[in-house]
Amino acid sequence: MARAxxxxxxxxxxxxxxxxALLIFFPIAWTILTSFKTERDAIANPPVLVxxxxxxxxxPPILAGEADDPAEDATGGPEAGARSPGGPFxxxxxxxxxxxxxxxxxxxxxxxxxxxxxxxxxxxxxxxxPAAWSMAFVPSRRTKDVLLWMLSTKMLPAxxxxxxxxxxxxxxxxxxxxxxxxxxTKPFLVVILMLINLPIIVWMLYTYFREIPGEILEAARxxxxxxxxxxxxxxxxxxxxxxxxxxxxxxxxxxxxxxxTLNLTAVDAAPLTAFIASYSSPEGLFxxxxxxxxxxxxxxxxxxxxxxxxxxxxxxxFGAVK
Amino acid sequence: xxxxxxxxxxxxxxxxxxxxxxxxxxxxLVMTLYFSFADYRPLRNVFEPWAGFGNYERFVTSSAFxxxxxxxLVLVGAVLAITVVLGILLAMLLDQPIWGRGAVRILVISxxxxxxxxxxxxxxxxxxxxxxxxxxxxxRLLGAQxxxxxxxxxxxxxxxxxxxxxxxxxxxxLLTAVQSLDREQLEAAEMDGAPPLARFRYLVLPHLARAxxxxxxxxxIFLLSIFAEIFVTxxxxxxxRTLTYLVFQRVLEAQNVGLGSAGGILAVLLANxxxxxxxxxxxxxLDA
Numbered sequence: 020m021a022r023a024x025x026x027x028x029x030x031x032x033x034x035x036x037x038x039x040a041l042l043i044f045f046p047i048a049w050t051i052l053t054s055f056k057t058e059r060d061a062i063a064n065p066p067v068l069v070x071x072x073x074x075x076x077x078x079p080p081i082l083a084g085e086a087d088d089p090a091e092d093a094t095g096g097p098e099a100g101a102r103s104p105g106g107p108f109x110x111x112x113x114x115x116x117x118x119x120x121x122x123x124x125x126x127x128x129x130x131x132x133x134x135x136x137x138x139x140x141x142x143x144x145x146x147x148x149p150a151a152w153s154m155a156f157v158p159s160r161r162t163k164d165v166l167l168w169m170l171s172t173k174m175l176p177a178x179x180x181x182x183x184x185x186x187x188x189x190x191x192x193x194x195x196x197x198x199x200x201x202x203x204t205k206p207f208l209v210v211i212l213m214l215i216n217l218p219i220i221v222w223m224l225y226t227y228f229r230e231i232p233g234e235i236l237e238a239a240r241x242x243x244x245x246x247x248x249x250x251x252x253x254x255x256x257x258x259x260x261x262x263x264x265x266x267x268x269x270x271x272x273x274x275x276x277x278x279x280t281l282n283l284t285a286v287d288a289a290p291l292t293a294f295i296a297s298y299s300s301p302e303g304l305f306x307x308x309x310x311x312x313x314x315x316x317x318x319x320x321x322x323x324x325x326x327x328x329x330x331x332x333x334x335x336x337f338g339a340v341k
Numbered sequence: 342x343x344x345x346x347x348x349x350x351x352x353x354x355x356x357x358x359x360x361x362x363x364x365x366x367x368x369x370l371v372m373t374l375y376f377s378f379a380d381y382r383p384l385r386n387v388f389e390p391w392a393g394f395g396n397y398e399r400f401v402t403s404s405a406f407x408x409x410x411x412x413x414l415v416l417v418g419a420v421l422a423i424t425v426v427l428g429i430l431l432a433m434l435l436d437q438p439i440w441g442r443g444a445v446r447i448l449v450i451s452x453x454x455x456x457x458x459x460x461x462x463x464x465x466x467x468x469x470x471x472x473x474x475x476x477x478x479x480x481r482l483l484g485a486q487x488x489x490x491x492x493x494x495x496x497x498x499x500x501x502x503x504x505x506x507x508x509x510x511x512x513x514x515l516l517t518a519v520q521s522l523d524r525e526q527l528e529a530a531e532m533d534g535a536p537p538l539a540r541f542r543y544l545v546l547p548h549l550a551r552a553x554x555x556x557x558x559x560x561x562i563f564l565l566s567i568f569a570e571i572f573v574t575x576x577x578x579x580x581x582r583t584l585t586y587l588v589f590q591r592v593l594e595a596q597n598v599g600l601g602s603a604g605g606i607l608a609v610l611l612a613n614x615x616x617x618x619x620x621x622x623x624x625x626x627l628d629a
Contacts, residue, residue, distance in 0.1 A: 050463050149354030153355050168362075
């Protein structure tokens with residue numbers, strides 16, 4: 020609004036917005052908090068809320084079972100419970116992260132996620148940049164139809180092609196002396212996820228490229244620049260921001276993809292989505308370890324996502340909302 | 342104007358993307374179509390290349406089919422209603438002058454970046470668990486009985502989880518649209534004494550109509566294929582089996598490929614109805 024909002028009005032909106040935002044963020048915050056608890060603290064009733072780091076503050080470690088003050092609630096901050104030792108405190112520990120890493124070979128899943136998301140993004144960009152470039156700068160009558168058709172492949176439900184893909188994946192290719200299957204291999208998932216995200220990548224690049232003024236290219240052509248020079252010296256510098264945003268979004272989408280990664284992996288190529296899904300049948304106490312594993316799986320992408328939020332609109336609405 | 346040489350170059354540059362997507366779409370889809378007319382059960386070594394419309398008939402008349410269609414519609418409809426209504430309200434709120442808007446935005450958008458298996462498991466265990474979940478802690482605090490969400494109300498629980506994941510998307514897109522509102526028009530209406538509700542009804546809502554449509558269409562496409570959230574919470578039991586999940590069970594769990602493929606083709610047809618509307622809007626926008 021052009022007119023200055025009254026401070027009271029502003030304060031009210033601020034309070035409401037922050038309350039709602041914190042509510043929405045709460046499950047994530049709670050997961051991160053729980054990942055630093057012992058399994059016993061993780062299921063303490065009432066919940067323990069305030070981490071104590073190290074033993075330097077002189078307070079004895081608090082056992083969750085002893086915390087029995089019903090007055091504590093989710094809003095009880097440090098002040099609320101400071102006077103009741105054993106109230107909302109727990110001793111922060113990195114034990115869960117160590118255990119998850121050691122017991123489940125977490126690094127391998129992480130590496131698979133990086134390879135699959137990174138590989139599919141790289142491959143997708145390599146295929147999509149020339150296509151988007153030509154559609155943006157050398158449009159023909161059919162450009163629009165091609166773009167819409169590409170979009171339509173994105174709308175194909177995965178179950179519509181599930182078995183054929185599974186069949187291709189489990190086909191025994193004669194290789195050397197034995198046979199070789201594509202299922203549960205990283206390259207296969209790289210290709211599948213690349214194909215899934217390719218329409219979005221082409222579209223997003225196309226909307227960025229279209230904003231590059233054509234006159235600049237014409238001027239370069241007039242000056243006798245070859246097609247290669249045009250691409251390398253004129254187009255690329257102007258296209259880099261758009262490509263970077265596209266890479267970011269594609270990486271995020273591939274990282275979080277959870278239909279093909281669950282159905283086409285078993286052990287060797289399983290990424291973090293499958294690793295987390297293995298926690299769906301709990302054994303004993305596992306809240307803290309689940310939290311640690313979850314935190315590790317989402318933290319990198321959460322940070323990337325914060326950078327990509329503006330581009331998300333463009334990428335996921337196919338340029339239809341600006 | 343582009344020269345003939347650059348035209349040829351342009352075609353060549355498009356070729357890989359077009360070929361790949363054509364292969365990706367056509368080959369498996371034709372295979373699914375083919376299997377859907379065959380009696381194909383690999384575990385029993387049954388392969389009868391032509392079974393007519395038997396698979397379609399059996400899929401549609403099976404006792405699981407209509408409940409799965411119903412579950413799909415309820416899931417998609419409820420999530421759409423929740424995310425669009427709350428998304429509009431949140432977008433309007435975030436458009437107000439508030440302190441720390443950037444930080445609020447980041448908090449609100451975050452659930453969208455959480456991978457589906459994580460959000461489903463975190464909600465199932467940390468939030469909705471009848472003994473140790475946060476909801477049951479709050480219930481006890483308020484003197485109420487903890488509620489076993491995923492057993493007592495499995496579908497609403499999944500609706501809740503999926504809505505949490507998609508509310509950020511709706512909010513972000515609607516916020517982008519709200520921010521392009523004509524402020525002067527809005528102020529003029531305010532000067533003329535139009536009450537807030539009327540301003541919302543006659544100025545804001547029409548302006549958002551297009552963005553709302555886009556949100557609905559895109560979310561529908563993604564929601565029709567919801568998988569991981571069901572896979573790790575209920576495994577499709579307790580009336581949470583959607584059409585997608587039913588096909589998954591027929592094809593991969595029961596390995597009745599013919600039957601499942603018929604279901605897959607039906608799912609494709611269902612998605613196409615939505616897709617056609619979305620493509621029209623996007624296509625119109627391309628001309629502008």
